[in-house]
Amino acid sequence: MKQDTPSVLKSEIDKIEVPQDKLDTAIQEALNKGKKQKVKTPKNKLAIYISAAAILFFSIFIGSAFVFAPVGSMASKIPYLGAVFQSSDLTDVIMKDLDKKGYKINSVSATYLPSKEVEVNIMGNDQYYNAVKIDVKKEVQQILQAKGYDSYSIKLTKYKELKNPGLTEQQQKDKKEITEAVSEKMAQKKYNFNTIEVDPFSKEVFVDLKGDISYYDDHKDLAKTAVREALGEVDHKDYKVNITNSTPIIIKKQDDIGSDITSKIGEGLLSKKEYKVTEVGYVEDPLTFNIKTSVNASDPSSKALAQKIEKEVQQLTELKNVKEKLDGKPYKVVIYSKDEEKLN
Amino acid sequence: MSFYRKAKKQRDEKAFEELLEKEKQQLYRIAFLYVKNETDALDIVQDAVYKAFINRETLIKEEYFSTWITRILINTALNFLKSKKKIVLSNEIDRLNNAENDKMDDRIDVLEAVKRLEEPYKTTIILRFYKDFTIKQIGETLDCPEGTVKTHIHRAMQKLKLDLGKEYAK
Numbered sequence: 001m002k003q004d005t006p007s008v009l010k011s012e013i014d015k016i017e018v019p020q021d022k023l024d025t026a027i028q029e030a031l032n033k034g035k036k037q038k039v040k041t042p043k044n045k046l047a048i049y050i051s052a053a054a055i056l057f058f059s060i061f062i063g064s065a066f067v068f069a070p071v072g073s074m075a076s077k078i079p080y081l082g083a084v085f086q087s088s089d090l091t092d093v094i095m096k097d098l099d100k101k102g103y104k105i106n107s108v109s110a111t112y113l114p115s116k117e118v119e120v121n122i123m124g125n126d127q128y129y130n131a132v133k134i135d136v137k138k139e140v141q142q143i144l145q146a147k148g149y150d151s152y153s154i155k156l157t158k159y160k161e162l163k164n165p166g167l168t169e170q171q172q173k174d175k176k177e178i179t180e181a182v183s184e185k186m187a188q189k190k191y192n193f194n195t196i197e198v199d200p201f202s203k204e205v206f207v208d209l210k211g212d213i214s215y216y217d218d219h220k221d222l223a224k225t226a227v228r229e230a231l232g233e234v235d236h237k238d239y240k241v242n243i244t245n246s247t248p249i250i251i252k253k254q255d256d257i258g259s260d261i262t263s264k265i266g267e268g269l270l271s272k273k274e275y276k277v278t279e280v281g282y283v284e285d286p287l288t289f290n291i292k293t294s295v296n297a298s299d300p301s302s303k304a305l306a307q308k309i310e311k312e313v314q315q316l317t318e319l320k321n322v323k324e325k326l327d328g329k330p331y332k333v334v335i336y337s338k339d340e341e342k343l344n
Numbered sequence: 345m346s347f348y349r350k351a352k353k354q355r356d357e358k359a360f361e362e363l364l365e366k367e368k369q370q371l372y373r374i375a376f377l378y379v380k381n382e383t384d385a386l387d388i389v390q391d392a393v394y395k396a397f398i399n400r401e402t403l404i405k406e407e408y409f410s411t412w413i414t415r416i417l418i419n420t421a422l423n424f425l426k427s428k429k430k431i432v433l434s435n436e437i438d439r440l441n442n443a444e445n446d447k448m449d450d451r452i453d454v455l456e457a458v459k460r461l462e463e464p465y466k467t468t469i470i471l472r473f474y475k476d477f478t479i480k481q482i483g484e485t486l487d488c489p490e491g492t493v494k495t496h497i498h499r500a501m502q503k504l505k506l507d508l509g510k511e512y513a514k
Contacts, residue, residue, distance in 0.1 A: 009455075009458060010474055013374075013470075016373040026390040031361065033394050034393075034394050199395070199398065201423075204399065
C-alpha cells in the first residue's frame with residue numbers, strides 16, 4: 001500500500017471535477033486585473049492609452065501590408081512611413097461604431113503578436129452579454145470586411161468588476177505604510193516617478209520611474225537604494241524592490257503637426273528592428289525630430305543606418321498631405337547614437 | 345512605455361496565458377484539496393493567477409512555470425486558510441461536525457484522507473505525489489531543510505496509512 005498510495009492519489013486528485021467555465025472566468029478576471037495594474041493614476045492612464053493606440057494602429061498596418069510581403073521587396077516598398085501615416089486606427093473605428101449603435105462596450109483592443117486578434121470587452125451582466133454578443137461580433141466582422149482586413153480573429157469578453165484582492169488588515173496596513181514611506185523617500189530625493197505599487201502577497205515593491213531611458217538608467221540603482229532605505233525605516237526589509245520604467249515616448253497634443261508626424265515616425269521606426277530606434281521625440285521650434293538609436297557611434301554601420309532613417313523621414317514629409325500640414329515649415333532630423341552622439 | 349516594450353509585454357502576456365492554460369486544472373484541484381469547496385477554490389486560483397501574472401518577470405525560465413505557479417497557489421491557499429480561521433468561527437464548527445460524519449462514512453478514500461491531513465503534511469504530499477516536486481523543491485516552497493521534508497513525507501505517509509488502513513486491509 002505504501003507503493004500504491006502515490007499513484008492512487010494522483011488519479012484520485014485528477015477525478016476532482018473542475019467547473020471549466022467558472023475557472024476560465026476566474027482566470028480571465030485575474031489576468032484582466034493584472035493587465036490593469038499599471039493603469040492607476042489618471043496621468044498614467046492617458047499615457048498608456050496613447051501608447052496602446054499606437055500599437056493598435058501599427059497592428060493594422062503590419063497586418064494589411066507587410067506580413068505577407070517577401071522580405072526582399074520590403075526595401076522597395078517605399079515610403080514605409082508614408083504607408084503608416086495614411087492608415088487609420090481600427091480599434092477607434094470599431095469602438096465608435098459600437099458606441100453609436102448603443103452597445104455598452106468597455107474596451108476594444110487589437111493585438112498583432114503572436115496572433116492577430118481584435119478583442120471587444122462588453123460591459124453589463126450575463127444576460128446582456130449573451131443577448132448582444134452575436135450582434136457585436138457581426139458588427140465587428142462588417143467593419144473588418146469593409147476595411148479589407150481578413151486576418152483578424154474576433155474575441156468577445158465580458159467586463160468584470162474587480163474584486164478586492166482580499167488583503168488582510170495587516171497586509172492593508174503594511175501596504176499603506178510602505179507606500180507612504182517610499183513615496184516620501186522618493187520625493188525627498190527628488191526622483192521622478194509615475195507609480196508606486198506594493199504587493200503584500202509576494203512582498204514586493206514596484207516603483208515606476210518617470211523619464212526617458214537614460215533617466216531610468218541613471219537613477220534605477222539610486223532609486224533602489226532609496227526604496228530599500230525607506231523599507232528599512234518601516235521595518236519591512238523583507239520586501240523585494242523592483243524599479244521599472246514605462247514612461248511613454250509620445251504625448252500627443254492636439255493640432256500639433258510635430259506630434260502628429262512624430263507619432264507616425266515612432267510607430268514605424270520603433271516597430272522594425274532594422275532601424276534600431278529606441279526613442280523618437282521632437283522639438284516644436286525650430287521643428288526638429290530627434291531619433292535615438294541603439295547603435296554606438298563607433299559602429300561602422302551607424303552612418304548608413306542614420307542615412308536610412310533620415311531618408312525614411314524625408315520620404316514621409318514629401319507625401320502630399322504631410323507636406324500640406326507642414327506648410328513649407330522647415331524641419332530638421334537629428335539621429336543620435338546610443339552614446340548620444342549625432343550620427344547625421 | 346516605449347513602443348517596443350509594449351510589444352514585448354504583449355508577447356509575455358500571451359506566453360503566460362498559454363502556459364497557464366496547461367496548468368489551470370491542476371491548480372484548481374490543488375486549491376480544492378485545501379478549501380474543499382468550489383467557490384473558495386476558484387477565488388484562490390484567481391488570486392494566485394493574479395499574483396503570478398503581475399510578478400511574471402520573476403520567473404526566470406519557462407520550464408519552471410509549473411513549479412513556480414504551484415508555489416504561489418499553495419501559499420495563497422495557506423494564507424487564505426489562515427485568515428479564514430481567524431474570521432469565521434462557524435467554519436471550525438462545521439469542520440468538526442464533518443469530521444464526525446466522516447468517521448461514520450465507510451467510503452474513506454485516499455482523497456478524503458489527504459484532505460484531512462494537516463499542514464505541512466498535506467502540502468508535502470500534494471507537492472510530492474501530485475506535482476512530482478523534488479525534495480529540494482518542496483523544501484524551497486515550504487522554506488524548510490530537505491531533511492525536514494523527508495520527515496514530513498514519512499510522517500504523512502504514516503498518517504495516510506493509518507487512515508487508509510481499514511480500507512486497504514480489506
